[in-house]
Amino acid sequence: MGSSTHSEPTDLPTPPPTSPKVVVGYDLPTWRKYLILFVISWLTLVVTFSSTSMLIATPEIASDLSTTPEILDVTNAGVLVAMGLSSLIWSPLSDLFGRRKIYDVAIFFMFVPSIGAAVAPNLAAFTAMRLVGGLTGTYFMVAGQTVITDIFEPLYRGQATGFFMVGSVAGPALGPCIGGVIVTFSHWRDIYWLQAAMSGFGLVLSIIVIPSIKREVEVVHVAGAQKLSLYKTLQKFNPLGVFRQLLSPNILLADVTCGCLAVTQYGILTSVRHVINPRFNLTTPLISGIFYIAPGAGFFVGSIVGGRLSDRTVRRYIAKRNGIRLPGDRLNSGLIGLFVILPISLLLLGWGLQEGIGGLALPIVAAFWAGVGLMGTFNALNTYTAEVNPAKKAEVICTKYIVQYLFGAGSSAAIVPLIDAIGVGWSFTFLVALDFIGGGMVLLITRVWTKVPNE
Template sequence: MSTEPLEAEFAQLPALSKEEPSPSPTGTLTRVGSLAEAGYVVGFEPGKGEDPKEWGPARKWYITMTTSFLCLAVTLGSSMITGDLISPVHDLGTTQEIVNLSVTCFVIGFGIGPLVFAPLSEVVGRRPIYMISMFFYFIFTLPSALAKNAATLVVARQLAGLAASAPMCNVGGSVTDIWPIEQRGIPMAMFSATIFMGPCLGPLFGGWIGQYAGWRWIYWVLFIFTGLCFVLTLFIPETLASVILRRKAATLRKSTGDDKYQSLSDMNRVPFVQTLKVALLRPLVMLFMEPVVLFMSFYLSFVYSLLYLLFFAFPIAFAEVRGFSAGITGVTFLSIIIGISIALALIPFQEKLYKRATKFGGFPEARLFPMLLGAITLPIALFIFAFTGGYAWVNFMGPCVAGALFGFSMILLYVAANSYIVDSYSDYAASAIAAKTLLRSLIGAAVPLYVDQMFHNMGFQYAGLLLALVAIVIAPIPFVFYIYGERIRMRSEKSSKNRRRVEGEVGEKV
């Protein structure tokens, strides 16, 4: 399984390293060559600690833990308010659907924000984006705590969601900036854990705070927490190699008075308007024109929507049906975290399986083994939830087992599908992942608008049964791509052309 971030955004490779691709235009090549011969192309000096990958372990772990902490703040903010969504209805004199919009609008920001923040971070660097993002996330959380009407609450949550989206698309890049690929497994696992466990910890904390302090204190605690995160961004060093070298070149130009000093990224810089245009349009084109992106994005969007659906279905199963308090209902989300933890612990075994399958050459379909299992266990989890959650006489462990199995299935499906998308579109991975993130966020954001009506009007059992049947209908998708994925990729201009190989067969990787 790939150790790349689950919300992968690829950092620029260190300038003038062996990994740095050569500029393609002939004129640029000539100019770079002549300037390099004259010593004007600025690069990292080995052994001096200029390259982020040469920094010490303590500094690297500080950056990894701090940026992962930012992700935790964002994912907590998306679900923490579900700890009490009923009290704002009475206090603000509005309807449950309007209050649920506070979740919807925040999640929509996850899909839209990265389309701007990701390319912008490649221009100005990681650190300024973190600072701007967390500052406005901090500021726009305050109106929610002070809201006197529903409109203030919803608008503030929309703005907070847009602001908070930057860590989700940039933390993976920061980790990639500082860790060599052979040391990246554990840092990426830590980052991935915050993405999946944060939403499940939100109802746990929010439930107890809402029960004993009121719904406004959920926002106050989040406000304080995001303020702390903003302070942490002030001490995060810049990690993007191209930006560091650009600053070094500017310093040399100022100190020497010679304007010829330039970094490689300066000489090949694409106008931001063009970069933004690609960031906005290419994901949409790939979403509708690339079968791998379309079907995998649809599958992952369904799984993601189930996660947000459980934020509302668990309170029905435990609070309404079984009479649990808001705090105890939040504790039941630990079942999902247990399933997530088990799945994450199995990642090393998948790595061994992948190496065995690709010993004669890598191919993207070798990433799908966990997804084949997850496609089977997901419907089972939903069937258990459907036939145990809505009945008070069924032991509460029934829906908790379903939650654990869902968390297990979610990780298997999510990590495998993301890795498959990245391997299938290595040169366009950022756009492919952006397409998936956009669709996932929009579908997930719609869940709060219908979930209560669905479970109350259809009945708990039949609503859960519908979801399980949908999971069965789409379950063949990973099996189809495992068998026919290679043929599908060969028809695309953008996808990888790597084929499965057997012993004795040789060929070039693309």
């Protein structure tokens, strides 16, 4: 098979007898595909849980570590930056040594810092452990999406991506909710012991369930056949190969749209305790933590419904084009979220809180629908970035998460000062404006860069 692409095919090494069994992803039985899907989704849950579980416990952690909640918000933004950049480390390693092996190593590097954060004696040690753990973050999203494209056929990827996103969207909601329970009845350090247990469980599942899949194994064998020099090995860590994908306008626009959505997501999650508690006289982390169930339920519903709607939209356009499928078609399924669901829910949430309208019921309902709009839109964009350039799918997905988490980090650090300066109503109106900009960029992709060749 590889003789046509190498000048000296006879020099290619054959895999040693001890190599792991290689499987063709599409040929896996359905039950095995969904078991793999559960594992990769679980690990994204662990990652996102770790990035938000401390939000509800910020005052308690700040008091224990002799710092301020504002400083902890900045360190949490630093963790999000580390998460965004993590794929620049782990993706090249997976090319060199194999996705399955590096995936398990990355889980281990998430497991150990969780223990370190649990026993950290001061702010410096606590921050260092969280940053090291964050440096594994988005690799699980990138690797997970490449696994999905390797084992699920195109017409089923939207639904599979929806189930995969359940983990990444459940974490931001469950983290503060469970964190509130722990802080109320125990100690904030137990949050990180729980994260360690979750990571350890994920490592065991990964070792048992996830096989070596043919496409990624071939990449590693080719790399081994080339007998890379030290220079060429180091070149794999050159981020220009990733950032070069942003020269494609459609990829850049999709990534920036994801960034705008991340600003909204972390704007909602980071501001909850700061905004909700004083307006409704909530005095314990447990009660305010329960509020996170509303956007979390919306995240869950939006992921599942968005995935089905994404696949249905693709089928409709295939029929319309007499069998031709284009990656950008599925982006049309997210337009209702960007132009209708998100603006209405965010305006009701922000101005309802500022003007004291609707009691506690209005922000709960509005936060739920904001979650639906966010994840319904995210689903189409996530699947699009995995499909738009199959030869460079890992690099394209990597750019998405870099942009997304950099925007999320900025939101996490800035949303509370912004609310203090201009009020929650105008702050959430600003989020609506960003989402309208994202909607305009998605329209550009679907109208300009989604055409049949030679049309």
